[in-house]
Amino acid sequence: MADSSTMVIGAGSAKAPASRRVGSLKKLARRRSTTALLLCAPLIVLIVGLKVYPTFYAIFLSMLDRKMENFVGLNNFVYLLNRPSFQLVIFQSCLFAITAVVMKATLGFILAHLMHNIRGKNQRIWRGLLLVPWVIPLSLSTLSWWWLFDPSYSAFNWTLNWFGFESIPFLGTTWNARIAVIVVNTWFGAPFFMIMYLAALKSVPEQLYEAAAIDGASAWQKLIFITLPMMRNIILITVLYSLIVTFADFDIVRILTNGGPQDSTHLFATYAFNVGIESGNIPRGASVSLFMFPILATLAFFVLRDVLKRSKEIST
Numbered sequence: 001m002a003d004s005s006t007m008v009i010g011a012g013s014a015k016a017p018a019s020r021r022v023g024s025l026k027k028l029a030r031r032r033s034t035t036a037l038l039l040c041a042p043l044i045v046l047i048v049g050l051k052v053y054p055t056f057y058a059i060f061l062s063m064l065d066r067k068m069e070n071f072v073g074l075n076n077f078v079y080l081l082n083r084p085s086f087q088l089v090i091f092q093s094c095l096f097a098i099t100a101v102v103m104k105a106t107l108g109f110i111l112a113h114l115m116h117n118i119r120g121k122n123q124r125i126w127r128g129l130l131l132v133p134w135v136i137p138l139s140l141s142t143l144s145w146w147w148l149f150d151p152s153y154s155a156f157n158w159t160l161n162w163f164g165f166e167s168i169p170f171l172g173t174t175w176n177a178r179i180a181v182i183v184v185n186t187w188f189g190a191p192f193f194m195i196m197y198l199a200a201l202k203s204v205p206e207q208l209y210e211a212a213a214i215d216g217a218s219a220w221q222k223l224i225f226i227t228l229p230m231m232r233n234i235i236l237i238t239v240l241y242s243l244i245v246t247f248a249d250f251d252i253v254r255i256l257t258n259g260g261p262q263d264s265t266h267l268f269a270t271y272a273f274n275v276g277i278e279s280g281n282i283p284r285g286a287s288v289s290l291f292m293f294p295i296l297a298t299l300a301f302f303v304l305r306d307v308l309k310r311s312k313e314i315s316t
Helices: 002-030 034-062 075-081 083-118 121-130 139-150 155-162 174-204 206-214 220-228 232-247 251-256 270-279 282-290 291-316
Strands: none
Touching: 034 282, 075 083, 075 282, 083 121, 083 139, 083 174, 083 232, 083 270, 121 174, 139 155, 139 174, 139 251, 155 270, 174 232, 174 251, 220 232, 220 291, 232 282
């Protein structure tokens, strides 16, 4: 009898830890954070495989010599900074990115306000038409622009000649080519700003505008003191995202000018391809592609910190 009771007690004590483990697993599965982590796991694996690992591998490559056998530290970066051609790439990249982002943000802001003031089905129609440049693959639309700028069969020059003006070498001179790539990038990216700003405008309470109108505020005062403060977070995030993407632009310059004339329109991406792939110096090409990473990372840190700080202030 004593032995049987001991066995029963032992079996009960063995079942208790098992039931506790099952219960703890059920509690863990019920947690929202665990569910969210499991759902995001495939995306995390893709980001690590396609973004994080290549980034660290590029940093490793940038510190090797051309044969990828000897460690040279920061010599590739020092060499690039002393090259006049790379200094021109830095200037052109900053000019291209800053000018294009400002133009896209301004044009997108204007279009968003125009769309916001159109009521009914017409807004959906115009919104769909204005999104076409952003929906079309960039390589195809850039190829169409190349035909418009072509020196021999340019539709723009044909129109100018029809009105009695001389032809313009859109891609034949330095500043004409720079303006051309900025215009194409603006044409492609402005719809993105428009749709983001339009969504932000829809979230602004109409009561604020009504109260401002009762107080006698003008349209300009409503824009400065209501619209812009309410849209600040969206403006900062879209500008930051567009700045990063524009700095890394490749298709437009590659198709329109291929870096010419005289390497005056090269950006970091196209110059890295030219040095790393076409010239066969992969470590130096990796150095070119990583050159703006610390600056953009620092900019992203401060912008996102400001956005999070403002969001906490609004929530409290």
